[in-house]
Structure formats: C-alpha cells, structure tokens
Amino acid sequence: MGSPEFAVPSLRALTRDYTVVGVVTQPDRPAGRGRTLKPPAIKEEAGALGLATIQPNKLTEPSAVQQIKDWAPEVIVVAAFGQLLRREILDLPAHGCINVHASVLPRWRGAAPIQAAIAAGDAETGVTIMRMDEGLDTGPVIAQRRVAIDPQDTGGSLAAKLASLGAELLPTALRGYLSGSLVAQPQDAALVTKAPLLKKEDGRLDPSLPAEVLERRVRAFNPWPGAFIVMDDSNLKVHRAHVIAAQHSPGSRLLAEGKAALATAQGILVLDEVQPAGKKPMSGEDFLMGARGWRQDARSF
Secondary structure, eight states, rough: BSSSSGGGHHHHHHHHHHHHHHHOHHHHHHTTTTOOOEEHHHHHHHHHEEEEEEOSSSOOOOHHHHHHHOOOEEEEEHHHSSHHHHHHHTTSTTTTTEEEEESSSSTBBBHHHHHHHHHTTTTTTEEEEOOSSSSOOOSSEEEEEEEOOOOOOOHHHHHHHHHHHHHHHHHHHHHHHHHHSSBBOOOOGGGOOBOOOOOGGGBOOOTSOHHHHHHHHHHHHTTTTOOEEEEEEEEEEEEEEEEOOOOTTTTOEEEEEEEEEESSSSSEEEEEEEETSSOOOOOOOHHHHOHHHHTOOEOOO
C-alpha cells in the first residue's frame, strides 16, 4: 500500500525478494493547470511490474476489503499510503501490517515528517520500519536507520534520500521480523513529536519570525506546500533563499546582493529564486528587474 514517489523504491525492493500479490493506492487525482487526472507514482510502477492494483476512495469499501482478502497476504507493507488502516485490515494478514515511515520514531509522527524535520532545524532524521496499530504512527519499532540532513536539503531532496534508505532497510527488517530474530519494541511516549498534515496556507512566510526559521521553511516546503510571500494582490512563491545578518523593520521590502529581500524579526531573507503568479521560476536578480513595486522605497544592503 503506497501512493507517492516515496513508496516506489520500497515496492521495487519487495519484488526482488517476495511475491507481491497486489498493490493498493489512492485514486487518480487532478494535477497541473489543465487539471487532468494523474495516477499515483506507485500505480505507474505497479503497472510496469505487472502487478494487480486497486484504487479505492476509502479502504473501508467492501469491494476493496474483499479484494485484499482474496489476495490472502501474509503481510502488508505500507509506505506513504495516505489512509489510516482499520482493525479489519490490520488483523487480516498473519504477520500484520508493516509501515515504512520517514522519521526516527517517536519523533515526527504524522503526515509530514520530512518537512517537519527540516523546518525544526534537526541535524538528522531517518526511516523507521514499524508494526502498525490503530494509532497514527504509534506502533512498535522493528528497525531504524539514521541519516544527516544536509544544510541545502529540501523536502523533495530529503524525501528521495529517505525513500532509498527505507528501501535498503525494508528487506532486512522484514526478514528479521518474519523469522522472529527482530522483535518490535514499543516507542517512548515521552519523546513523541507530531508532524500534522500540511495545508497550502502553512507555506506563508511570516516576517515576524527570524530569517533563519523562514529559510528552513522555504527548503522544507519545497515542493509542497510551497513557501510564499504575499505581494500586493498575489502570492510570490519562494523556491530558494538565504539569510544575511542585518536588521531592518520586519516586513520591509529590501534590496540585497542585487536581489529582492525581506526584513524579518532577526536577519534578512534574500530571495534567490522566486516565481510570481502566472509566471515561470526566475532568479532573484531577474525578478527584481521587473518588480517596480518591490524596488520603490526599498533600502539596499
């Protein structure tokens, strides 16, 4: 069970060592300016591998439950599926349901652990293979592996690293779990932090916060939900930025290093790559050439 690109390496790893009897993923969703239906990445991979696939709107649909029963899996592996599993599904396989989670649990339980780790300034993160229960990422841990977060990592680049790391760890962890040589251990409730589902509005950059915090959010929210500054009557997307140690009134539009910049509560956020509404991404220098409104009365640093 999986949906986005993050799940693809795990599926590939499973097919090398096990018989995958079926794949469950989310329905196709509208995407792009044309809002044409786009299949989940895992559906395309399953098709290439010749695997049977179902796409229920909800996993509780009787037809979906029956199909999984008909497949009679010994174990279900889940990676970024996007739906909670109810007890009926959790108890169906003889060896339960195993999840590939993109954090070192119990830190960052929830839907957005990768973005949360970058935004919080964590030095490292990792992947956890756990046995699922009815809670959200609350089940006992089978195996974990850690990796450093690079200062330039974005949500997208770190997701790719963790997808590969999870696929490397999964076969070993699953073999140990099925043989009994690896025993799942309960999580330490005192160390729990949560990473709830992100909304588009979460990407708004608030200049009352320090520039260092905003720079981490720019990286964390790239590509989703995307960071942005409200500029006049539209949103200016910010794809890359860096911080300089200077001070001005928070929220002021500035010029720094030949680029547009934003004053914050502490430091200045220099906009290295932006995307005005209805246009393609561009460098901070190119943006400034046409941004008369930004240049007016802007102080240079």
